[in-house]
Amino acid sequence: MESPVTFDRLYEGAKRFAHLAMEAHAEEDQEVFLLHAGVSVERLAKAALALVHPTLLTEVNGKDDMLLHFAGAVSKPPARLRTIGASTAIGRLRKMDVLPQKLSSEADDLDGLIELRNGVAHLGTGDVEDYLGTFTATVDKLLQNVGRDRGSFWESWSDTAQVVLDDRADRLQKAVRLRMGQARHRFRARFGDLPEGAVDGVAQAVSERGLIVVEVGPAKALFQTLSQCPACEREAAALFLAVGEDSALFDMELAAEGLLCGLCGFHLATTDEVKAVGLPTTLQYSVEDLTQIVAEGPDPAERLATLKLALPIARTDPNDSF
Template sequence: MESPVTFDRLYEGAKRFARLAMEAHAEQDQEVFLLHAGVSVERLAKAALARVHPTLLTEVNGKDDMLLHFAGAVSKPPARLRTIGASTAIGRLRKMKVLPEKSKTSSEADELDGLIELRNGVAHLGTDDVQDYLGTFVATVDRLLPHLGQEAGSFWESWSDAVQVVLDDRADRLQKDVRLRMNQARHRFRTRFADLPEGAVDGVEQAVSERGLIVVEVGPEKALFQTLSLCPACDREAAALFLAVDQDSALFDMDLTAEGLLCGLCGFHLSSSAEVEAVGLPTTVQFSVEDLTRIVTDASDPAERLATIRLSLPTVKRADAHDSW
């Protein structure tokens, strides 16, 4: 009788949970990510042990049922299948020099232990820990795959590009964060619109896009606008580029600073001028009052909204037919 605990089943299970973990991370669901990432690491670690010999999956607790079954001495598996846990599997791989051992000079082993501990915490009680373990998860899988004789591309499949971004140690933190979010947004875009008929995405793009310059918010020191932009992730003109101008700017020839971006199709977002610059978009654009198409502020009365805008953005000094907007 074939054992239900085999290398192929463990490996395929690790792949499936890795995909679920990456999807959860893209949706910023930290608890679900930790749960699936921990299961993926556990199954991949067990697959690495099973590749050497299935007996390495048995617990050392005085019972021989699983040991005899994995060794092939008994063909029928025991009624209750029980293998080692994640921590024990990782510990055995460390002794085999497959995974890095704990040391005072390296935190890699501690981070992996932290991932497994948090996975267990999520499974039982939940967690408020907001630390991002994506790098630890990806690095652990990257260490195990060569030992298994498996290619990274076949394991990660559509998430391969995002994983390469995480593993890239040449880029600085900001560049990596932006590139990762871009890859995640592209994956969301493909997933959301893969089954739609041809041309349907164009219709959705038009529905979420609004052209012109819109006043979003007016504060005591600056005003916030938005305008339509091409999304760097999905290459669709469906992103709102958020622009700010301080109170000293005139209404004509305003130099607006790009402070963020949000795509209505793929969800890609940027939250600073530095991130806007990192994707190759201009950080400064020029508009005038003639480009305004709509005003959205907290004030309910249109006249009050216009008065608020005038107070925040001083009236241009030259005489012009548009001065009375």
């Protein structure tokens, strides 16, 4: 009778939970990410041990049922299958020089991931540091050990995993590239089965064209305009622009401060991030380009008057009226 605990089953289980972990991370659900990432690491660690010999999955507790079954001495598995836990599996792989040794930062991070997985399972957890890098690096070491290809394991998440593992990019570039990969995956999951025309229809429904006043404050005014999304490449992103109080109303140089796509959810939070994806960081507009005012206030006319007060009017022709 074939054992229900085999390398192939453990490997496929690790792969499935790794994908679920990536999906949870993309949705910024940290608790679900920790749960799935911890299960994935545990199953892949056990798969690595099973590949050497199934007896390495047995606990040393005086009971021989699982040991005899994995050794092939008894064909029928025990009624209750019980293998070692994640910490023991990781400890055995450390003794085999497969995973980082104790007293190293990599080992501490991996232990932290497993401890948080256990904490989420029993009690829940608050805000914690991001363990995506630890998870991806551990999976990569285990895949190398068992001789499995990174691409076939991660499949549609391969680009995201590569971004996380890339040591050449600086922190800002890595963060932007990671969010871009996650947004592309969300776009495929949401719209992959829809015909092209339907996706275009959704893009038009969530897009607001023209230059829109979003907020008028004492120091600056905030606008938004339509932009192509760097992630899903659809014209469905709001590019947020700001202008200081010293700018002329008829000749505004707007600085790009962020972006949010209504289709894939890709977002940028700073001017440096906007620059990192190749979008222009400054754009020229005048008050004549305004198409809508959605900033909070009593009415649009009063909000426009506030904008006029916030920004000086510079006319090229003294006969112009406004």
